[in-house]
Amino acid sequence: MLPPRPLDKFVLPRCESCGKFHFYPKPMCPHCQGTKLAWAEASGKGEVYSFSTVHRAPTPEFKADVPYVVAIVKTAEGPHLLSRIVDVAPEAVRIGMRVKVRPGSGLPVFVSAD
Amino acid sequence: MMQAYLSGVGESPLGSVPSMNALELQRAAALAALDDAGLTLKDVDGLLTTPIRVAQWAMPVGMVAQGLGIRPGYLATLDVAGASGTAMVHHAAMAVATGQAETVLCVAGQNQLSNVSRDATVAQLANVGWASPEYEAPYGPLIPTLYALVAQRHMHEYGTTAEQMAEVAVAIRGHASLNPNAYKKEPISVADVVGSRMITSPLHLLDCAIVTDGAAAFVVTKAKKNRSVKILGQGYGFTHAYIGEHDHIATTGAVQSGRDAFKMAGVTPADIDVAELYDCFTITVIAELEDLGFCKKGEGGAFVEGGRIRLGGELPVTTHGGLLSAVHPGLAGGMFHVVEAVRQLRGEAGARQVPDCELALAHGNGGIIGIHCTLILGRG
Numbered sequence: 001m002l003p004p005r006p007l008d009k010f011v012l013p014r015c016e017s018c019g020k021f022h023f024y025p026k027p028m029c030p031h032c033q034g035t036k037l038a039w040a041e042a043s044g045k046g047e048v049y050s051f052s053t054v055h056r057a058p059t060p061e062f063k064a065d066v067p068y069v070v071a072i073v074k075t076a077e078g079p080h081l082l083s084r085i086v087d088v089a090p091e092a093v094r095i096g097m098r099v100k101v102r103p104g105s106g107l108p109v110f111v112s113a114d
Numbered sequence: 115m116m117q118a119y120l121s122g123v124g125e126s127p128l129g130s131v132p133s134m135n136a137l138e139l140q141r142a143a144a145l146a147a148l149d150d151a152g153l154t155l156k157d158v159d160g161l162l163t164t165p166i167r168v169a170q171w172a173m174p175v176g177m178v179a180q181g182l183g184i185r186p187g188y189l190a191t192l193d194v195a196g197a198s199g200t201a202m203v204h205h206a207a208m209a210v211a212t213g214q215a216e217t218v219l220c221v222a223g224q225n226q227l228s229n230v231s232r233d234a235t236v237a238q239l240a241n242v243g244w245a246s247p248e249y250e251a252p253y254g255p256l257i258p259t260l261y262a263l264v265a266q267r268h269m270h271e272y273g274t275t276a277e278q279m280a281e282v283a284v285a286i287r288g289h290a291s292l293n294p295n296a297y298k299k300e301p302i303s304v305a306d307v308v309g310s311r312m313i314t315s316p317l318h319l320l321d322c323a324i325v326t327d328g329a330a331a332f333v334v335t336k337a338k339k340n341r342s343v344k345i346l347g348q349g350y351g352f353t354h355a356y357i358g359e360h361d362h363i364a365t366t367g368a369v370q371s372g373r374d375a376f377k378m379a380g381v382t383p384a385d386i387d388v389a390e391l392y393d394c395f396t397i398t399v400i401a402e403l404e405d406l407g408f409c410k411k412g413e414g415g416a417f418v419e420g421g422r423i424r425l426g427g428e429l430p431v432t433t434h435g436g437l438l439s440a441v442h443p444g445l446a447g448g449m450f451h452v453v454e455a456v457r458q459l460r461g462e463a464g465a466r467q468v469p470d471c472e473l474a475l476a477h478g479n480g481g482i483i484g485i486h487c488t489l490i491l492g493r494g
Contacts, residue, residue, distance in 0.1 A: 005248075024249050024359060050270070050363060052262035053315040054254060058240035062254040070255045070314075072263055072358055082250040082358040090315075095270045107252055 002037055010101045010108050012079055014040035023079035044101030045113065046075040053090040069093050073110055084109045118207035119342035120491065122151025122333035123453040126223060128441040129297035131327040136166050136224040137181040139329035139443075144182060144221045147331035151339060153217060160188040160215030160334075162206055164198045164222040164445040167238065168229040178221060188214040195480025196392055197350070197487035198222070199330070199448025203476075204348045204487065206334035216336040222446035223329020235325050244482060246356045258322050258395065259314040260357045260482040265397035266316055268364040271412065274400060276316055278415035280307035282396040282431075283320050283438055285424040290435025292425070292466040297326045298439040307396075321396040323437035323447075330449035332456065338494065343459045346381070346473075347490040349374025357482040367486040368405035368477065375475075375488035376407070383407040386490075387471045388458050389429055390451035392479040393436040399423075402477055403431075406488065425466055433458060433466050448478035452489065459493045 002013060002025050012021045017034030021042060028035050051071035057063040069085040071093070085093050086102060086109045099110040124146025126139040134142070140163070148154055163178045171177045174191040188209045194201045199222075206218035226235060236256065245251045245260060268274045284304055290296035302320060310319040335342070351367030351374075354360035376382060383406060391402045400414035408429060409417040417423070423431035434440050434454035437447050455474035457463045463471075476489045 024246060024356060050263040050267040052255075052259045052266060052317075053312075054256060054259055055312050055314060056236075056256065058254060058256045059237045065254060068254065070253050070259050070263075072363070080358050080361065082246075082253055082255065082356075084253050095266065109253075 002039060006039055007107065008105045009041050010044040011039040012042045012075065012077060013037050021077040021079055023081050043076045046073040046099055046110070048085065048093060048095055048097045048099060049074040049080055050095060051085060051093050071110070073099060085111070087111045117336065118210040118345055119335050119338050119494065120203065120332055120345060120456050121335040121339045121342045122147040122153065123456045124150055124331045125295060125450070125453060126329040128295045128328035129326050130227055131225065132228040134225065134327070136168055137177070139223045139225060139327060140178060140221045141181060143223060143329035143331035144219055147333050148219065151333045151335065153333060155182055155184055157217045158184050158219045159186050160206065160209050160218030161186040162190055162192055162202050162218060162220045165191060165193050166224040167242065167444055168224045168226060186215070188218065193445065194485050194487060195445065196394060196448050197478035197480040197485050198445050199452055200476050200478035200487040200489040202449065203332070203334060203345060203452055203489055207345050210334060210336045218334045219331065220334065220449070221329065221331035222449060223443050224446070225327040226443040227325050227327045232325055246358070250356060250358060256314050258317050261395040261397060262314045262317045263357060264363050264401065264483055265395070268397060268401065269316060271364050272415065274415035276308050277304050278418055279321055279396040279400065280304040281418045282393070282399045282423070283307045285418065286393055286432050286436045287439045288424055289433045289466055290439035293435045293440055296435040296440035298324060317395060323394045323442045324439065326441050326443055328441045328443040328446070330446055330453050332449070332452060341460050342494040343456045344492040344494055346492045347375040347379030349378065349488050351486040352484065354484045355481065360484070363483070364401065365411070366401050366405050366479065366483040368402050368479070368488065371486040371488040372406035375490050379490040381473060381490065386429065386473050386475045388433055388455065388468045388474045389431050390433065390455045390474065390476040391431050392448055392451065392477050393432050393438045394479065396438070398479055398483070399431060401483065402479065406475070406477065425468065430468050433463065433468065451476045451478065455491050459491060
């Protein structure tokens with residue numbers, strides 16, 4: 001079983017048998033069914049695959065953030081992941097926009113790479 | 115596909131029904147469906163239901179059997195999310211075909227609206243696990259946000275417009291206006307939809323399903339009755355658990371479920387007289403029309419234009435008013451599409467009747483476009 005995701009750098013699960021990344025964590029590698037899996041550092045680069053600007057918070061804890069951009073990021077390594085695009089006006093976000101992980105620790109979020 | 119018939123359908127009061135709890139709603143729907151089939155609770159030897167969210171039922175089918183005072187020899191709780199409604203027909207038919215039961219009652223529903231406030235329902239749904247609790251929910255998506263991602267990508271790949279999505283809501287509201295049991299009956303325009311509050315771009319309030327109380331039921335029997343409807347084909351399709359795990363989010367599992375259902379029934383999309391499509395959001399219907407083969411991939415937006423999916427059009431869609439306007443009490447939501455398909459095939463749909471309706475398709479979509487079940491039904 002994979003240990004909890006480290007949050008001090010941007011990581012994705014990688015299969016030690018075939019070397020490919022995947023996401024989300026699974027009990028076996030979706031490419032080769034290998035079970036020797038580990039968190040491995042990824043480039044943190046990618047592009048916006050799709051996005052939505054949220055105007056109504058699902059729960060009170062998100063109210064202060066509205067409006068905010070939830071996006072699916074296609075990472076340079078291949079796997080998609082849900083995240084947020086931050087430090088950019090919501091109306092400037094586009095599908096295909098190049099993004100990179102915002103430096104620092106914590107839940108990974110993305111900023112414009114241009 | 116197999117020797118089993120849909121012989122009775124029924125609904126509880128729908129909409130805002132604060133005087134009834136989940137079991138009372140289900141009882142009302144069950145008795146209506148049995149009465150419709152000319153049967154009573156004494157005849158029931160099989161029972162299927164779905165989980166509910168408003169109460170902590172550790173064993174849903176046991177709770178329903180106990181509530182109805184029956185001891186069926188075949189019983190199960192079925193959960194393929196929003197595809198449960200159509201899948202129940204298939205599971206009941208299998209029980210009949212294998213001799214496990216002769217009369218299977220399928221019933222589900224709950225007081226999703228009256229049990230708690232709409233805000234509480236939105237918060238509850240956000241944390242029920244449709245979004246990965248660890249990898250998605252911390253970013254604050256609504257359930258509609260996860261579908262908005264699909265809509266945004268569909269618009270990007272195929273040029274689908276907000277107005278085309280709005281037409282889905284307008285057409286289905288028009289159908290609801292002809293259904294006395296529908297919750298939202300006041301007609302709306304495309305301008306109303308695109309002018310309604312933006313919830314999670316590109317989805318406006320009126321692109322999203324409503325939240326209501328309600329229960330539905332149907333009876334699947336071994337014996338063919340006067341008003342029985344034939345079960346001609348079914349198929350399932352699965353692509354992913356979480357939306358972030360699906361590499362092509364503008365395409366759904368309906369490709370597989372539709373292909374298998376049409377093959378089993380030996381008919382094509384052009385043969386279908388009415389399509390009761392799962393309509394949790396407007397984009398869902400556009401993607402289903404494409405993926406089921408009613409039009410080419412990417413042409414769903416253009417397909418819905420010009421009144422084509424309205425009553426009187428080439429392919430009337432979701433003629434009871436659907437999840438967008440008639441009723442959406444949770445997992446039971448897709449059962450109403452089956453109930454409506456049966457009514458259309460029997461010629462009992464009143465002001466919203468599709469003339470000469472001989473073949474109907476009912477489709478359920480579950481999760482975030484991840485799991486699908488298509489059903490093709492024919493006049494008895």
